[in-house]
Amino acid sequence: MQITIDPIGHVRSTRAEVRDDDWDREVASIELDTTTFGPDALLGLQQFSHVEVLYCFDQVPESKIERGARRPRGNPDWPLVGIFAQRGKNRPNRLGATIAKIVRVEGTTLHVSGLDAVDGTPVVDLKPYMDEFGPRGAVTQPTWATELMHGYWDTSA
Amino acid sequence: MQITIDPIGHVRSTRAEVRDDDWDREVASIELDTTTFGPDALLGLQQFSHVEVLYCFDQVPESKIERGARRPRGNPDWPLVGIFAQRGKNRPNRLGATIAKIVRVEGTTLHVSGLDAVDGTPVVDLKPYMDEFGPRGAVTQPTWATELMHGYWDTSA
Numbered sequence: 001m002q003i004t005i006d007p008i009g010h011v012r013s014t015r016a017e018v019r020d021d022d023w024d025r026e027v028a029s030i031e032l033d034t035t036t037f038g039p040d041a042l043l044g045l046q047q048f049s050h051v052e053v054l055y056c057f058d059q060v061p062e063s064k065i066e067r068g069a070r071r072p073r074g075n076p077d078w079p080l081v082g083i084f085a086q087r088g089k090n091r092p093n094r095l096g097a098t099i100a101k102i103v104r105v106e107g108t109t110l111h112v113s114g115l116d117a118v119d120g121t122p123v124v125d126l127k128p129y130m131d132e133f134g135p136r137g138a139v140t141q142p143t144w145a146t147e148l149m150h151g152y153w154d155t156s157a
Numbered sequence: 158m159q160i161t162i163d164p165i166g167h168v169r170s171t172r173a174e175v176r177d178d179d180w181d182r183e184v185a186s187i188e189l190d191t192t193t194f195g196p197d198a199l200l201g202l203q204q205f206s207h208v209e210v211l212y213c214f215d216q217v218p219e220s221k222i223e224r225g226a227r228r229p230r231g232n233p234d235w236p237l238v239g240i241f242a243q244r245g246k247n248r249p250n251r252l253g254a255t256i257a258k259i260v261r262v263e264g265t266t267l268h269v270s271g272l273d274a275v276d277g278t279p280v281v282d283l284k285p286y287m288d289e290f291g292p293r294g295a296v297t298q299p300t301w302a303t304e305l306m307h308g309y310w311d312t313s314a
Contacts, residue, residue: 001164001279002161002162002163003161003162003163003164003213003215003279003281004159004160004161004162005159005160005161005162005250005252006159006160006249006250007158007160008241008249008250036224036249037224037225038225040225040226040239041224041225041226041239041240041241042239042241042242043226043237043238043239043242044226044236044237044238044239044242044299045239045241045242047242047297047298047299048242048297048298048299048302049292049294049295049296049297049298050292050294050296051241052254054211054252054254056160058160067193067194067198068194068195068197068198069197069198069200069201079201080200080201081200081201082197082198082199082200082201082202083198084165084198084199084202084208084282084283084284084285085199085200085201085202085204085205085285086285087284087285087287087290091282092163092165092193092282093162093163093165093281093282095162095211095281095282097209097211097254097282097284098290099290099291099292101292101293101294114293122158122160124160124250124252125241125248125249125250125252125254126241127241127244127254128241128242128243128244128298128302129292129296129298130244130298130302130303130306131296131298131303131306132303132306132309132310133244133255133256133306134256134291134292134296135206135207135256135258135286135291136258136271136310137206137207137258138206139206139207139286139288139291140204140205140206141204141205141206141285141286141287141288142201142204142205145205145285145287146287146288146289149287149288149289149290152289153289153293
């Protein structure tokens with residue numbers, strides 16, 4: 001069974017080219033598709049501090065999709081890891097999910113900070129972040145993940 | 158432009174019927190589609206404490222999808238809220254996203270706890286939860302969201 005999805009809007013970002021790191025320097029917003037949605041679809045979103053953005057890595061060609069294991073970013077210092085144990089873009093269904101900070105809502109445009117998607121990226125859902133949907137209990141992760149994330153948001157940090 | 162998605166597997170859960178609350182009492186796992194994936198797709202996932210599960214609310218009929226604003230759960234005590242400012246299932250593209258706790262990986266089966274999806278739900282992605290992908294800065298949310306979530310995981314809490 002296949003599932004068909006219609007983008008609900010698109011990312012507008014100061015970053016047009018695909019690069020791995022340093023996302024916090026970009027300014028981004030999400031423009032809803034105004035043929036389907038009006039401002040009422042975003043009503044009350046401003047009362048939340050954060051939004052979960054689901055989007056599609058639409059620039060990844062089918063031939064690059066990994067279905068088994070690989071070293072994250074091809075880095076020989078990191079272990080072989082299954083595609084569902086990493087968040088890289090070359091994945092089945094090409095879906096990305098990021099919790100961004102809400103800056104402001106303006107009509108059918110949602111201004112955010114901390115969104116790791118390039119200009120033109122199709123957005124497939126927006127969900128308000130609720131504390132109760134965060135991880136429950138202690139969070140642990142392997143060393144390679146912490147190393148990979150080191151410059152992801154801010155390389156000067 | 159439409160996006161086509163193939164489920165990567167399905168949820169197995171002790172809950173078969175759709176209900177809103179009290180999800181923590183259920184036992185759940187995700188079985189990968191073994192015609193496409195082997196155990197290597199989950200390699201190393203056990204080194205993380207939590208996994209983000211993206212899935213499809215496939216039992217929601219097209220006619221029930223909300224594209225504007227409504228009161229969450231139809232509750233007259235709560236305000237009119239845009240569909241992208243709530244996490245209800247009757248939403249465009251019918252996608253769900255939940256951070257569950259990893260219990261163990263067993264071949265192509267991932268055992269989890271705290272998954273709010275019924276038996277048979279198609280799963281469209283799995284991503285390891287990394288601290289750096291959590292909300293950054295203080296989290297705030299409106300009162301109605303906190304009230305709605307009160308019994309979501311555990312009605313006796």
